[in-house]
Amino acid sequence: MTTLPMIETDIHPAVDNPELPDFVAEHELPSREGDRVVQFREALREAMSEEMRRDKRVFLLGEEVAEYNGAYKVSQGMLDEFGPERIIDTPISENGFAGMSISAAMMGLRPIVEFMSWSFSFVAADPILNNAPKMLYMSGGQFGCPIVFRGNDGAGGQLASTHSWCVEALYANVPGLKMAIPSNPYDAKGLLKTAILDPDPVFFLESERMLGDKAHVPEEEYYIPFGRARVAREGDAITLVSFGRPVNFCLEAAEKLAEEGIDVEVLDMRTIRPLDIDSIIASVKKTNQILVVDQSWPFASIASEVVTQICERCFDWLDAPPQRLNTEDVPTPYAKGLEYNYLPNPDRIYDAVKSMVNA
Amino acid sequence: MTQATVQSEQSMTTAKADSQTAGLAPTAKNARDLPKEVLLKWLRDMQLIREFENRTMQAYQQAKIGGFCHIYTGQEAVAVGTIGCVNSDDPVITAYRDHGHALARGMTPEACMAEMFGKITGCAKGKGGSMHMFDRPNWLFGGHGIVSAQTPMGAGFAFATKYEHEVLGKTLEGGEAKKKVTLCYMGDGALDQGAFHEAQNIASLWGLPVIYILENNSYSMGTAIDRHTANHENLIDRAKGYGMIGVKIDGLDIMNIYNEFKPIVDQCREESRPAFIDLKTYRYQGHSMSDPQKYRTKDEVDQYKDRDSIAKLVSDLMEMGYLSEDDWKSTQKALRDEVRAAIDAAESAPVPEDDELFTDVYANPEKNLSPTATYSHGTKNPLM
Ligand SMILES: Cc1ncc(C[n+]2csc(CCOP(=O)(O)OP(=O)(O)O)c2C)c(N)n1
Ligand SMILES: [Mg+2]
Numbered sequence: 123m124t125t126l127p128m129i130e131t132d133i134h135p136a137v138d139n140p141e142l143p144d145f146v147a148e149h150e151l152p153s154r155e156g157d158r159v160v161q162f163r164e165a166l167r168e169a170m171s172e173e174m175r176r177d178k179r180v181f182l183l184g185e186e187v188a189e190y191n192g193a194y195k196v197s198q199g200m201l202d203e204f205g206p207e208r209i210i211d212t213p214i215s216e217n218g219f220a221g222m223s224i225s226a227a228m229m230g231l232r233p234i235v236e237f238m239s240w241s242f243s244f245v246a247a248d249p250i251l252n253n254a255p256k257m258l259y260m261s262g263g264q265f266g267c268p269i270v271f272r273g274n275d276g277a278g279g280q281l282a283s284t285h286s287w288c289v290e291a292l293y294a295n296v297p298g299l300k301m302a303i304p305s306n307p308y309d310a311k312g313l314l315k316t317a318i319l320d321p322d323p324v325f326f327l328e329s330e331r332m333l334g335d336k337a338h339v340p341e342e343e344y345y346i347p348f349g350r351a352r353v354a355r356e357g358d359a360i361t362l363v364s365f366g367r368p369v370n371f372c373l374e375a376a377e378k379l380a381e382e383g384i385d386v387e388v389l390d391m392r393t394i395r396p397l398d399i400d401s402i403i404a405s406v407k408k409t410n411q412i413l414v415v416d417q418s419w420p421f422a423s424i425a426s427e428v429v430t431q432i433c434e435r436c437f438d439w440l441d442a443p444p445q446r447l448n449t450e451d452v453p454t455p456y457a458k459g460l461e462y463n464y465l466p467n468p469d470r471i472y473d474a475v476k477s478m479v480n481a
Numbered sequence: 482m483t484q485a486t487v488q489s490e491q492s493m494t495t496a497k498a499d500s501q502t503a504g505l506a507p508t509a510k511n512a513r514d515l516p517k518e519v520l521l522k523w524l525r526d527m528q529l530i531r532e533f534e535n536r537t538m539q540a541y542q543q544a545k546i547g548g549f550c551h552i553y554t555g556q557e558a559v560a561v562g563t564i565g566c567v568n569s570d571d572p573v574i575t576a577y578r579d580h581g582h583a584l585a586r587g588m589t590p591e592a593c594m595a596e597m598f599g600k601i602t603g604c605a606k607g608k609g610g611s612m613h614m615f616d617r618p619n620w621l622f623g624g625h626g627i628v629s630a631q632t633p634m635g636a637g638f639a640f641a642t643k644y645e646h647e648v649l650g651k652t653l654e655g656g657e658a659k660k661k662v663t664l665c666y667m668g669d670g671a672l673d674q675g676a677f678h679e680a681q682n683i684a685s686l687w688g689l690p691v692i693y694i695l696e697n698n699s700y701s702m703g704t705a706i707d708r709h710t711a712n713h714e715n716l717i718d719r720a721k722g723y724g725m726i727g728v729k730i731d732g733l734d735i736m737n738i739y740n741e742f743k744p745i746v747d748q749c750r751e752e753s754r755p756a757f758i759d760l761k762t763y764r765y766q767g768h769s770m771s772d773p774q775k776y777r778t779k780d781e782v783d784q785y786k787d788r789d790s791i792a793k794l795v796s797d798l799m800e801m802g803y804l805s806e807d808d809w810k811s812t813q814k815a816l817r818d819e820v821r822a823a824i825d826a827a828e829s830a831p832v833p834e835d836d837e838l839f840t841d842v843y844a845n846p847e848k849n850l851s852p853t854a855t856y857s858h859g860t861k862n863p864l865m
Contacts, residue, residue, distance in 0.1 A: 185702070186702055190703035190704070190775075213673035215674060217674075241627070242627065242628075279548060280547035281548050281610075282608070282613060283609075284612075284625070285549065285612075285627075420852050451851040452838055453608075455838060456609055456613070457600075457833055459599075459832050459833075459835075460607070460838050
């Protein structure tokens with residue numbers, strides 16, 4: 123795999139020569155099978171640590187990332203390795219520390235900003251939406267903003283309305299930012315490494331519910347390109363498009379549907395901006411039916427965007443109206459049963475597919 | 482549990498004029514001169530919170546409670562003492578460590594526990610959980626999960642009560658307007674949010690009667706105060722910088738809280754001014770139910786437990802001849818029974834119906850608000 127050069131320069135303008143790796147095709151990536159099994163949180167940590175070893179401009183800051191070893195243990199041990207100058211505990215001042223990281227990025231540093239949860243990013247909404255994604259444009263190409271914002275996104279832990287946000291639909295609306303939403307440890311590592319190298323602001327959405335998920339992650343270094351979906355399961359009955367945690371619900375539903383002879387194709391988008399619409403179109407041309415499974419609310423969601431683009435670009439290939447399955451259109455409830463019904467769970471996906479293929 | 486009430490002539494007239502009957506805060510120069518019943522009520526309320534929280538932890542460990550759950554033990558004197566200084570219709574708002582404030586304000590243990598059990602009989606019908614205790618009849622405007630979200634809101638209640646008094650000339654319910662004070666609780670972590678600084682500036686600029694009560698337990702999650710806020714030993718100077726009243730109070734002795742806090746309440750109410758109180762307290766448990774607490778020593782925790790606020794009040798009351806060993810034992814037993822009954826009630830209460838997911842979203846659930854959902858009015862809130 124590509125090994126990038128050590129970065130010697132201490133500070134240099136962010137817009138100069140993005141040092142992106144030579145990305146390879148999906149089948150050339152190291153194998154997804156193997157015995158080196160790590161948790162999602164460890165995969166994230168490996169990605170950050172590898173890039174921090176390579177490039178001194180990269181640093182991590184956020185609440186409880188250092189001495190506490192991460193509120194969710196993502197950054198465990200990183201303080202020991204990199205020291206308090208590069209693994210930085212912050213006050214609960216999201217507006218302040220996200221805002222100052224943006225200007226540090228304009229200077230040429232490479233901040234990784236951890237939001238304990240994306241739900242807490244709203245108090246930093248002005249800098250992350252008004253400054254980071256627009257800096258290059260507003261400065262007429264003078265100042266880029268190579269920064270990664272990352273943290274937990276989505277409901278599932280009975281945290282109720284204010285702590286269960288899915289920010290993908292809200293934030294993906296803004297031009298100038300990129301958004302990655304991994305569904306498994308292997309992709310999490312490869313995408314986060316790419317995010318750190320990317321010269322643009324990347325919003326990286328993880329899920330507290332998945333941090334303990336385990337899978338093979340190779341020893342070998344690898345980078346997963348943005349804008350390339352993965353066929354997580356092949357099938358010809360219907361295309362399921364998803365990203366992040368619900369990909370796993372789709373795969374679970376697909377398993378059950380396969381027992382009934384319904385072979386669904388599951389596409390894991392991996393990044394939302396860029397969105398690999400070509401892979402979706404290719405799949406729709408094969409299956410002629412599409413269901414988008416999205417854990418944000420339906421109104422003006424990523425699902426609405428995918429469905430719109432499908433209607434615009436391969437309407438004639440559809441045998442039935444494209445459909446979406448979102449989180450129910452209400453604030454997140456606390457009670458366990460209500461929360462389960464609220465999310466796009468395997469049961470709801472199963473029912474939706476059945477009603478589409480039987481129609 | 483209801484607010485300790487001392488009826489004065491004034492409160493009788495207010496009570497007639499206002500549908501929300503007001504219990505006035507008891508008044509004395511020194512807490513020791515307060516009626517015995519008031520002092521015993523404080524003890525009862527503090528012990529109720531202690532007992533309630535201990536059972537909450539058990540229920541959480543048995544997975545009957547989910548989500549984030551923050552325990553209030555150690556800080557009981559703060560909620561009971563400060564709420565004991567205001568009238569029962571003064572607005573109160575707090576953060577997510579809110580069970581103590583809810584109980585001190587008069588929410589029943591049943592409604593509070595059922596909320597955490599995710600039951601329809603909970604104060605938010607199971608929709609809010611541990612961090613979101615709301616009690617309209619008792620003027621509790623919530624627990625709030627986003628750090629410092631409550632601080633601008635605290636100013637807003639004060640704005641509304643001032644508006645009632647100065648513009649409407651009557652309360653929004655139609656009663657006789659009166660000068661009210663809002664209590665807004667916050668953790669030391671909330672000091673670091675910009676929202677709080679904007680709120681203080683507005684409150685002082687516009688003379689809003691809100692009191693920010695900093696429950697200074699020295700930790701914002703795992704970060705000690707000297708690592709998260711600048712010049713932490715002089716916090717009241719910040720308030721003074723905004724032209725607010727700023728006072729530091731030892732929060733482990735409820736009598737002391739009353740003695741120092743009550744005059745501030747009276748002044749803020751009379752003069753329509755904001756205040757900031759740095760109340761030193763300590764939490765016995767971890768930040769939430771999942772906190773290994775490596776950032777502090779057991780010794781430190783024990784030192785504070787040696788100065789336990791409930792033990793202090795018990796010994797004061799015994800010394801004053803207001804409480805015997807037997808009284809104390811029977812009070813504790815009665816409270817254990819009360820909390821056990823609340824657990825049983827929460828356990829046997831029904832979960833919300835599936836349809837409840839789509840209720841209480843809009844006050845006016847008209848057509849076409851959603852591409853997928855049909856909204857309706859919810860079942861009546863059990864507190865209303
Ligand atoms: C804006 C925001 N950022 C982060 C969090 C996560 N969080 C919840 S409580 C907390 C610590 C707050 O400590 P403090 O204010 O001292 O209150 P205490 O828990 O001591 O009562 C943190 C970081 C949050 N809820 N909101
Ligand atoms: Mg604190």
